Amino acid sequence: MAKAKKIPANARQFPLVDQAEQAENDLFSQHQSYEIPEYINGNLIHTLRAYQDKAIRNYHYTQTEIKPNPQHVLFNMATGSGKTDLMAGLILYLYQEHGYRNFLFTVNTNSVLMKTKDNLVNENSEKYLFQDKIEIDGKHIFIKQVERFPRIQQDNTIYIKLSSVQKVSDDLFVLKENTMGLSDYENQPVAVLADEAHHYSASTKSEKEAEKTWESAINKILHARDDKEQKNLLLEFTATVDFDKEVIYNKYRDKVVYRYPLNQFMFDGYSKQVKRIETSASDQDKMLNAVLLSQFRKYCAYAEGVTGTFKPVIMFKSATVKISLEANKVFNELIQNLNVTDLLAFIKRQQVLDSNDSSALSLAYDFYLKNEDQLGKIIREIKHDFDSRNVLNANDDKRGNMLEKGQYQALNTLENPNNLYRVVFAVAKLTEGWDVLNLYDIVRIEKEAGTNKSATMVEAQLIGRGARYYPFEIEGHKSYQRRFDNDLTNKQLFLETLHYHTMNEPQYLKQLVGSLKQMDLPTGEDKKNPPIEIKVKSSFKKTEAYKKGKIYYNEVVDVEDEWFDSIDKYGINHQTDISRNLNYGSREVSYQANAGVTETKTISVDRFDARYIKKAIQRLEFYQFDNLKKYIPLMPSMKEFIYGKNWLNANELNLFLTVPKDYKSTDVTPDDILNVVIELLKEYEVKFKSGYVKQRGTNKFIGYPINEYLTNYNKRVPKYDTANLFNEAMQKIDVYEIDDDFYVYEKAIVNKLEYELIERVKAHVNELKEKYQKSVYLLRMDENMHRESAKSEKLKLHQYGSRRNRSGEVTETHLQGFQPDFILFLENSDFYFQIFIEIKGMSGDRFISELWKQDLLLYMTDNQAEMEFEANEQNVRICGLKFYTKNDGQHTMEQLANLVQIKNQ
Known part of the structure; x- marks a missing residue:
């Protein structure tokens, strides 16, 4: 009989991860609208990174959208990616959303145990991960380290027991006084946080279930309350799981809830x-x-x-x-x-x-x-x-x-x-x-x-x-x-x-x-x-485009404080009718479990008035007058800020809440309304801070001589000899000789995706030359061209105009300009055409965080009439495309073909 072919770890399938990923992309999924609760980041020293947010989102998905909810999950995350920060966030989540008060942290070494003690319970440690005061819904939450979970538990208290897995196992199998036996795990629900979890599969690896292994001890704790409504949970964390081994893969196949491998961690730049x-x-x-x-x-x-x-x-x-x-x-x-x-x-x-x-x-x-x-x-x-x-x-x-x-x-x-x-x-x-x-x-x-x-x-x-x-x-x-x-x-x-x-x-x-x-x-x-010199082609230097051509970027101007005279100047679309979702998850667990929350309705909150605005402001430090004045220099008083028509306009506001279909208006409590207002003002806080900038882009575009700004430059090629899957993830950079005259440099030091774009443009060059007889050139605008030079600041695009995306939504203000990766330079006897192209190889949260750049590029394309040029430059057209992604996933080349009026291939 032929031996089964070994499946590499990277090719393994994990259903929970796949289902959560599908839910993220499903417009009709309840999960897509889920946001990480503010009380998590608000009570942690470190703001969770995008991948840690996603880990919590995936876990939330398993606990709300999958029935029955998995008791046992595994977070497979890279060394150094902040698993303990994630644990701290999950402790708050499980406490607030699912009512867990007892947490057992276990690991196999004393050194990790000591470190985690500093992280989770030692308030005097520099490594402590929680804020000095933990507050949820206005209540002060206390964390207490215990050796045994108390039978009678205090309100607003999280109990954490830290122990080596050896001791947990000994206490379970060897009855002694003042230790936690199996009955302790039966009496009250416990969430086990098992670190370095690859050590807990000894019996799995040997393919036998020994009676007193660590693995057996953890499993006994996990299943101690299987006959109860609120069961024990096991959340395992490790960077090292040998999924190549069939027996390990079979154990964890349906338990892996999130994966963040080392190569992705390093590609994302979180490592040296x-x-x-x-x-x-x-x-x-x-x-x-x-x-x-x-x-x-x-x-x-x-x-x-x-x-x-x-x-x-x-x-x-x-x-x-x-x-x-x-x-x-x-x-x-x-x-x-x-x-x-x-x-x-x-x-x-x-x-x-x-x-x-x-x-x-x-x-x-x-x-x-x-x-x-x-x-x-x-x-x-x-x-x-x-x-x-x-x-x-x-x-x-x-x-x-x-x-x-x-x-x-x-x-x-x-x-x-x-x-x-x-x-x-x-x-x-x-x-x-x-x-x-x-x-x-x-x-x-x-x-x-x-x-x-x-x-x-x-x-x-x-x-x-x-x-x-x-x-x-x-x-x-x-x-x-x-x-x-x-x-x-x-x-x-x-x-x-x-x-x-x-x-x-x-x-x-x-x-x-x-x-x-x-x-x-x-x-x-x-x-x-040594760096490689990237030279402008001598043939291009002989062209009129090089000698007389220009590249256009918009000017920036200083902004005086007098400009910030209303809330909309901060990119806040503040309407008199405010529509929000009611955060009913923590109070409607039984409702969700029985019927789900797929059907909703919108209700008007009759009891809403300015008192809620004032109360919310009292709760939020940012809205203290002296602090707020830093960002709203024209604000004469808090009264004007709260009631003024240019600001919060509190007396004119109407609040509408999206709630489950079976909800009555009387089910909405004053605390619910206050929490909604607090969350709204927290969102406004971010926009007040990002919107108060001292320079802004304008609709005036300045032409800079190509021959001054398109220069020879030096660039190194990163060399990795152990990059495996990483090569694809990081879009490996290499040197490409490009003889075709449409590309203005002799060489391109670019990643695979950038080279893919060059090849896509190359496929249209002949068509473009038929329509744009004078010039068809692709310019690589590398950040190395003017490094450490004042010139680099001029060659950047900045937001301007009303800052709305194609959906009509007001977009956030971003002070920093950015340099798109490529410019497609086209010219015929009628006009000059400059098209900005930005490459994006990332996905998920990182991609979303960059969308303001795409919004700006598309805004330029949609609002040509707003652009101003010098009097003698009226035949210029400046446009931008959607981000170019792998295999042209956003149909960017189709957009280009429509803009330049050629056929798309």
Whole structure:
């Protein structure tokens, strides 16, 4: 009998994920209108990211649209993607929407347990994820850590028990006093949050149901209330699930509720880039290389304008505790004995070895050699920063406990300005639970290090954890996503890259690369990667289009405070008749369970008056007069803001609510009305803030000479040798030679989707040339053309006009301009045609967040008459297209064909 073909993990189907995805795209689905409740983000320190929002949306879908509601689900999310933030949000969601008060957090290691204690229950910790005061519906909610859920429970209280899975299992199977036995899980509903859940499938992996495994213990808890109306829940979280194994896939096939793989996490920019420095240097030489690179990284950060403390950390990874302690001793002696003569000799020796192939190390060596007269001072700084007091040996004993007191706190506060540690020596750190952000170098100590698949998989997991992004601050601004991927000044290389220093041994590297591919973890060797010069074709430079042609962008003007004289100037479409949905979910659980909420009706709220507006304003800090005045400079008083016809116009408002069909108007409580008004004013708050901008786009378009702004420029090609599925996700960038004269550059360094667009335009070139005899050119407007130049600000589009999209909805104001990716330049004897084209390879929430750009492009196309030009430029037409997406999913080329009046192919 033929052996069944192995199905790769990426090809597996997960019904819950698929159903939730379908519901997101179904215009008639109740789920599509669901919004993450404000009390979640309002009570968390960190605003949930788009993918975390989607995880909660998917879970909400399973608990409202699928019958029976799944008790057991799995969130399969990348290392570093913020699973604990998601847990905190889900705790609030389950408490408020489904009435769960008891939460058991369990994991297999004490280090993760300690970290999570700081995250969820330790209000004094810098890592605490909740706001100081948790408030839902005006009620103060308390979180209490317990060892046993109390029989009599206090109102407005969430109880959290944190325990290792070993202890949970022991307590369940070995009866002892003051521990939680099975009856405790039968008495009251419990939601179990099981972290690093791949450890709980021991019996599944062995394909036998042992009586007292961790897996068995968790399952007993899960099913302890199956005969009750409110059942126990199990929410599992892990980055690592071996779906390649049939038995694991079968267990989780119908339980996976959300997937956010590592490759997507890195593509979305929430991680550092990862580069490998492969060298034949000794362990001691690798140590010094890492120190020189780390210190140079620090100097670069401050030279690039990073403010606050920037402290890049190095981790030295050893095979055993004994070797780690030995390496620690060698390192301390190395720093203590460092001097100018030896350092110069070391650098010159490294320059003739393979270390010089590293782009990062080569730049660091050049820096130290150019500053030879300052080496004495630099070495003193190195000795100070890397003094033995700033070195942490954080190894675990066999039970997972730190060897010395205080090391846990030090290890988990490395980003703190008061934490001076620059180096960590460890064996088993970073495998699970460590969420340090400012780790920039990992050095593999070779002594006794394994080279088999098991060892390289541990290394790959280590790299994945170390790649978490560090939100350093530049010019007062923090970003939690990469911002310098295409930067030519090496900001990306030194501020947004993790370097893994490893050995240069072919067989081992083959194994490591295989492990990195298996994890879909994109890395590349840190080799010198000089930028490629992208030249304007000499043939194009000879054309009239180049010599006399112009590219058009709209002007911006300063906005005086007097302009902000009404609510509509902030992009708020405030009508006297306000229609809102009533948030009845938390009070109508039984109704939803029995009949669903597919049928609704709209009712008028007779009891609504200005008192609700005033009460809501009292509850919202933003609407305090002194704060509101910052955004509404013309507002004379709160009374005018509340009652003025140009503002909230409270006496004239009518409120209409969408409610279930069986609802009576008397079912709507004053709290319901107040909550609706609060949510409305919160939405207005966002628009007041985004709408108060000091510069705005105008309908006047200025022509800039093509020959001044279309220039040669340099760009690097990112190189990844472990990118697997990631290649498709990230739209891999490559170099393409384009001989056809319609493309004005000799080469195109573009991603696959951008090249697809070029090919689509190319297919129409002959038709276009028949209609536009003078010029048919495609211009790639790369952000690298005028980097660090004032010119780049001129070549941007800005919102103007009434800011309404094609559906007639008022769109939000966006201060920043943007540069569309391409301009199609057409010209005949009658007029000049400029068409902006923007590429979008993203989907979901990221795509939606960019739609304001598409609205602007389409607004230009639909409102040609509004545009103004210089007196001698009346034959100009400027248009924009819908975003171009994969395989022309939005029929952008059909729109183009209609605009330029050619046939669409």
